[in-house]
Amino acid sequence: MGLLDDKVTIVTGAGRGIGAAAARLFAREGALLVLAARSGTEVEELATELRATGAEAVAVAADLTTAAGAQRTVDTALQAFGRLDAAFDNAGNGLPPAPLTERSESEWDDTHALNLRGTWLCLRAQLRAMTEAGRGGAVVLNSGVGALVGGFGDGAQQAAKHGLSGLVKAATADLARHGIRVNAVAPGVVRTPGTEPFFGSGPEFAALVERSTPLGRPGTDEEVAQAAAWLLSDRASYVAGVTLPVDGGITATRRFD
Incomplete structure (x- = not known):
């Protein structure tokens, strides 16, 4: 049996990076997937890839900074599979480093629109569906x-x-x-397409990651996906309200410089 056998699961921000890694892992673990992103092209290609392996997956293009877009992902799950059991709300964005005093209002608003407000909109729609169904569920x-x-x-992203x-x-x-568990994963520095420009800028960034991370390396998108899969699974049935570090030990130390 897979970790997520027969669980209808939404993955947002599924087009690349951690979201795509999670979709592939969840499919191997038996989940029935709804893959969501602003652009439908990448998630449709990924859904096609997963279906070719025998998985069940559908794609939906949705602007997750809007209530309508968040609801569309839930409606897609209900239409395709008749229920919603789990969700990994992964969609997010970041900014190049800058002191908080130099952030513009538009940068602050754009960061919070997806990372915080958009995640809340997705969570709200998912929790409503789970509560109405009365089956319980899990969200990460x-x-x-x-x-x-x-x-x-x-600072802007940390606030979110x-x-x-x-x-x-x-x-x-x-x-x-209601039997609904909500948790979070808190990745450290993870090497993904989104962070690749930092690693490609020169050896200084990689050296900073090695110096600041007790395990001495960046994480992988697969490692974050594994933690999310466990939290969504019944093996974590008594875990609720936790923000789980997946950070190579950064939060166990005083240094993050």
Whole structure:
């Protein structure tokens, strides 16, 4: 049996990076997948790839910064599979490092529109569907190590990620009695297409990651996906309200420089 056998599962931001790795892993673990992203091209290609392996997967293009887009992903799950059991709310974005005093209002708003407001909109739609169905369920938010420690040049995103930790706790307080578990993963530095420009800028960034991470290396998108899969599975049936570091030990130390 797979870790997620027969669980109808939404993955947002599934077109690349951690989202795509999660979709592939969840498919291997038996999930029935709804893959969502702003652009439908990448998720449709991924859904086609997964169906070729025998998995069940559908794609949906949705602007997840809007209530309509968030609801569309849930409606797609209900139409395709008749229910919703789980979700990995992974969609997010970042900014190049800069002091908080140099951030513009538009940068702040754009960061929070997807990382915090968009995640809340997706979570709200998913929790409504799960509550109405009365079957319980599990949701994992993709947060970040910035929800747990401070770091230079990333204040706007850290504020959003701290907000996600609050969402996890509030959702647990509201809905755990319905058998719905909400948790988050908090990745450290993960090598993905989104972070590749930093690694490609020169040896200094890689050296910084090695120096700041007790395990001495960046994480992989697969490692984050594995943690999310466990939290979504019945093996984590008594885990709720947790923001789980997947960070190579960064939060176990005082250094993040």
